[in-house]
Amino acid sequence: MNLPKPINKKYLSLQEKFYNFFVTITGISIFNWEFLKQVFIPPYEIGEIKKHMTELGVKTFPIVSIMGIIIGLVLAMQSFPVFKRFGATDFLPGTVALSVVRELGPVLTALIFAGRVSSGIGAELGSMRVTEQIDAMEVAAINPFKYLVVTRVIATTMILPILTIYVVFLSILGGYLGVIINDIMSFEYYKNAVLGTIEFGDLIPGIAKTFVFGYIVGMVGAFKGFTTEGGTEGVGKASTTSVVMASLLILLIDTVLVKVTIWLWPTV
Amino acid sequence: MVMADGVIIKIENLTKSFGKNIIFNNISLDVKAGENLVVFGRSGTGKSVLLKCIIGLMKPDSGKIFIYDKNITSLSLKELNVLRKRTGFLFQGAALYDSMTVRENLEFTLRRVRGLKDDVEPKLIETLEHVSLVDAIDKMPSELSGGMRKRIGLARSIITDPEIMFYDEPTTGLDPITSKEISELILELQIKLKMTSIVVTHDLICAKIIADRAIFLKDSKISYEGKIENLTDSEDPFLKNFFSTEIIKSSGDINV
Ligand SMILES: Nc1ncnc2c1ncn2[C@@H]1O[C@H](COP(=O)(O)OP(=O)(O)OP(=O)(O)O)[C@@H](O)[C@H]1O
Ligand SMILES: [Mg+2]
Numbered sequence: 001m002n003l004p005k006p007i008n009k010k011y012l013s014l015q016e017k018f019y020n021f022f023v024t025i026t027g028i029s030i031f032n033w034e035f036l037k038q039v040f041i042p043p044y045e046i047g048e049i050k051k052h053m054t055e056l057g058v059k060t061f062p063i064v065s066i067m068g069i070i071i072g073l074v075l076a077m078q079s080f081p082v083f084k085r086f087g088a089t090d091f092l093p094g095t096v097a098l099s100v101v102r103e104l105g106p107v108l109t110a111l112i113f114a115g116r117v118s119s120g121i122g123a124e125l126g127s128m129r130v131t132e133q134i135d136a137m138e139v140a141a142i143n144p145f146k147y148l149v150v151t152r153v154i155a156t157t158m159i160l161p162i163l164t165i166y167v168v169f170l171s172i173l174g175g176y177l178g179v180i181i182n183d184i185m186s187f188e189y190y191k192n193a194v195l196g197t198i199e200f201g202d203l204i205p206g207i208a209k210t211f212v213f214g215y216i217v218g219m220v221g222a223f224k225g226f227t228t229e230g231g232t233e234g235v236g237k238a239s240t241t242s243v244v245m246a247s248l249l250i251l252l253i254d255t256v257l258v259k260v261t262i263w264l265w266p267t268v
Numbered sequence: 269m270v271m272a273d274g275v276i277i278k279i280e281n282l283t284k285s286f287g288k289n290i291i292f293n294n295i296s297l298d299v300k301a302g303e304n305l306v307v308f309g310r311s312g313t314g315k316s317v318l319l320k321c322i323i324g325l326m327k328p329d330s331g332k333i334f335i336y337d338k339n340i341t342s343l344s345l346k347e348l349n350v351l352r353k354r355t356g357f358l359f360q361g362a363a364l365y366d367s368m369t370v371r372e373n374l375e376f377t378l379r380r381v382r383g384l385k386d387d388v389e390p391k392l393i394e395t396l397e398h399v400s401l402v403d404a405i406d407k408m409p410s411e412l413s414g415g416m417r418k419r420i421g422l423a424r425s426i427i428t429d430p431e432i433m434f435y436d437e438p439t440t441g442l443d444p445i446t447s448k449e450i451s452e453l454i455l456e457l458q459i460k461l462k463m464t465s466i467v468v469t470h471d472l473i474c475a476k477i478i479a480d481r482a483i484f485l486k487d488s489k490i491s492y493e494g495k496i497e498n499l500t501d502s503e504d505p506f507l508k509n510f511f512s513t514e515i516i517k518s519s520g521d522i523n524v
């Protein structure tokens with residue numbers, strides 16, 4: 001794998017920044033291609049993948065739990081007065097559930113995940129690069145791309161959908177809290193209102209896109225880390241730029257995917 | 269496999285530069301099977317780069333590098349890996365895997381390189397005994413001192429019983445006694461296992477113990493080559509100056 005090198009100095013002219021931007025785009029495309037080439041070739045490093053999934057799950061569990069409850073709670077509290085004004089509080093559970101399932105759950109979880117995980121992978125692989133641990137694998141005839149990159153990208157791709165489903169579930173519960181703070185509504189009623197509103201067509205695209213987001217988070221972090229240059233300073237840079245890049249890509253691709261799903265499921 | 273005259277590593281007209289910084293300008297070098305070659309040179313002359321070129325971590329701008337009779341600059345990764353499994357490499361900074369314990373560092377390397385499935389514990393202990401660090405087996409690299417890391421790095425690189433070893437400053441940062449022990453270990457590996465080694469070092473005591481031959485890198489060239497006594501006793505003002513200062517500072521600076 002031969003990646004083009006960006007210009008590495010403190011102050012860059014506009015042209016150089018532009019050049020580096022294209023170097024990054026090219027680099028990450030080559031990186032993706034390499035991933036696709038290697039992912040189906042054994043050894044599959046199942047042990048490593050499991051280890052990373054567990055680690056990622058444990059690491060992000062507290063923050064996404066809090067976030068899940070709060071999204072639903074705040075959404076319901078904010079919307080309640082408005083719905084009340086129109087005498088439409090019956091529609092509140094369904095509306096909360098729909099927003100959470102279709103958009104807020106997947107995107108907010110992905111953004112939090114990016115903040116926590118992209119930076120972590122960037123820093124981890126970055127420090128392995130600058131302390132020659134990646135070179136050490138290479139001279140021992142171990143494929144570092146497979147062992148370090150492919151396993152992490154698979155892990156992030158698989159774990160984010162699971163986290164998202166969990167967040168969506170908690171948000172809907174949080175929504176109930178938001179409702180009963182303001183009004184009397186039985187949980188039974190709330191549950192039926194939610195289940196009566198959400199359709200299959202709402203669930204699938206929301207969850208499906210989190211696979212893409214998970215892939216982005218792993219890919220960007222791994223790319224930035226694996227290509228780190230310039231010692232400890234480079235590691236810090238790899239870590240922060242991964243978060244920025246992963247978050248931007250998530251928002252950008254979400255916009256495209258929203259358009260695509262509306263086009264594919266026009267009835268909803 | 270071995271080339272004519274028992275040559276096992278052959279460098280032909282190697283040129284390497286980083287931008288305007290020319291590291292090697294057309295150098296050639298032969299290393300014979302079973303030989304210990306010591307590489308001297310001031311900091312930044314490209315000693316580490318030389319080792320990395322030979323093992324294929326860095327691509328030369330031009331020139332050929334043969335290990336056995338294979339030109340490594342034109343091998344596929346797969347073919348190169350076959351060769352790499354028969355070599356060992358001690359990095360200047362040890363390059364221990366941070367996320368693994370000492371045991372895992374050794375075991376991971378041994379299992380991957382040799383493809384072993386059975387119990388490797390006796391081999392781990394035996395190798396750690398060589399570097400007198402059996403007690404550190406369950407420690408994380410971050411719990412080790414610089415010199416200990418270096419020795420674990422050494423253990424990790426010899427555990428696969430390589431035929432060719434590349435040592436990048438094996439004794440830097442070690443106390444004089446440990447330093448001497450490591451030098452004797454390198455010599456023992458050469459005698460018992462017929463290992464061929466290229467050793468980058470500043471440590472003259474170590475060099476005197478192990479070297480069959482020495483080269484000196486200067487001005488992008490191999491500027492001196494020969495028996496170690498010829499270098500240390502040389503009347504050349506530069507060498508005289510280098511070796512008189514190196515003795516005092518040998519095993520003084522830590523480069524981990
Ligand atoms: N990846 C790299 N990119 C650019 N320049 C490099 C790179 N690696 C090494 N160099 C340059 O190559 C020269 C030789 O470096 P090298 O690490 O081989 O020195 P050395 O002889 O091993 O020194 P020391 O005794 O301090 O370890 C240095 O001038 C260094 O700046
Ligand atoms: Mg060096």
